[in-house]
Amino acid sequence: MKVTVLAGGVGGARFARGVREHARRSGDIERIDVVVNTGDDWWLAGVRIWPDHDSLLYTLAGENDDERGWGRRGESERVAAELQAWGVTPPWFTLGDLDLGTHLARTAWLRAGETPSQVARRLGTRWDLGVTLHPATDDEIDTHVVVEGGDRMHFQEWWTRHRASLPAIRFEHAGIAKASPAPAALAAIGAADVVLVAPSNPVVSIGPILAIPGMRDALRRAPAPVVGVSGIIGGAAVRGMADSCLAAIGVETDAAAVARHYGARSRGGLLDGWLVAEEDAASGPALTADGIPSVAVPLWMRDADTSARLAADALAHASTLRADARRA
Incomplete structure (x- = not known):
């Protein structure tokens, strides 16, 4: 089985790690591709920073600082202090020394003419990630x-x-109207047996991926079922201040509301299926009636076991949807 995940941020990184853990335990998955949000990217102190990509990179590599939830473990900040002393970087955004090494390597390769997709492949070779990371686009869409x-x-x-x-x-x-999906990201979607939408921020992590011209069309044409996982549990965002983002686009902080925001693929939207938390099980029948068959499962990713179980539940739901489609 080939699995492609749309992801960004800490929630996306933990979910991708869960998919990999399930793959290692089950042996049922031969390839995992992750299409990564690039909307958070920016230039700072002359280097190109990819926050969502690096959260995935470090988490999958086992190098992430789990206490802070971002950056490298064992980090120091001597260079950051110097940059701030020179007035080059603001005090509210600190670059760790190890993290800065990643940014410098990335920027060197970009300035040498490599595309973001090529750079992501190079960055992914340092550790045994067990997945392949693809920027959603090679264009800058900060x-x-x-x-x-x-x-x-x-x-x-x-x-x-x-x-x-x-x-x-x-x-x-910025510039998204002229952007296009990265070829490798499109290939990963087209070749997938299952497409999973991680429990990432639906507005600023998954939203920019879907806003790239041509990306929604690629997902609608994909032969694989598309199953999303809610990042909202019991009316509250698990992480990442998603409530502030949802309010800006007029969407309630609610698992069912986010599912309807994505929409049913059978009605021109994104989703074939949706996973909600057990706390939100009551929303399932109405969502199913709206064309988004939903199941309630434990969504908290507390450790390797719970994360792998969530991935297994998402894949099981996709399998059920596929079987139902064949019988129809």
Whole structure:
């Protein structure tokens, strides 16, 4: 079986790790591809930073700082202190020394003419990740946020400096109208037996992937079932201030509301199926009636066992959907 995951951020990284753990335990998966959000990316101090990609890279490599939830474990910040002393970087965004090494290597390869997809492949060879990471696009589509009062700032400033506390009016992706999906990302979607939408932020992690011209069409044409996993449990975001992002686009912080935001693929949307938490089981029948067959399972990814079980549940739901489609 070939599995492709759409992901970004900490929740996406943990879910991808769970899919890999299930693959290692079951032996049922021959390949895992992850299409990674690039909307969080930005330039800082002359280097190109890929926050979502690096969360996935470090988590899958076993190098992530699990206490902070981001960055490298065993990190130091001597260079960051110097950069801030020179006024090159703001005090609210700190680059760890080990992390900076990744950014410098990436930027060197980009400036030498390699595409982001080529760079991601090079970065992925250092550790045995067990998956292949693909930027959703090779074009730059940095996210900016327009807040109340009309001020516009890079997503990283809104997210990291202000902790999403400034009410957002809208999110804009610079240059996205001229962007296109990365060829490797499209190939991974087209070759998949199952496409999984990770429990990542639906607005700023999955949203930019879907907003790339041609990406939704590729997912609608995909022969594989598309199954999403809710990142909302019991009316609360598990991580990442998703409630502030959902409010900006007029979507309730609710598992069923997010599913309807993605929409049923049978009705022009994205999803063939959806996983909700046991706390949200009551929403299942109505979602199924709306064309998004839903099942309630434990969604908390507390360790390798619970993460692998969630991946198994998502794949089982996809298998059921596939069987139902054949019988129809």
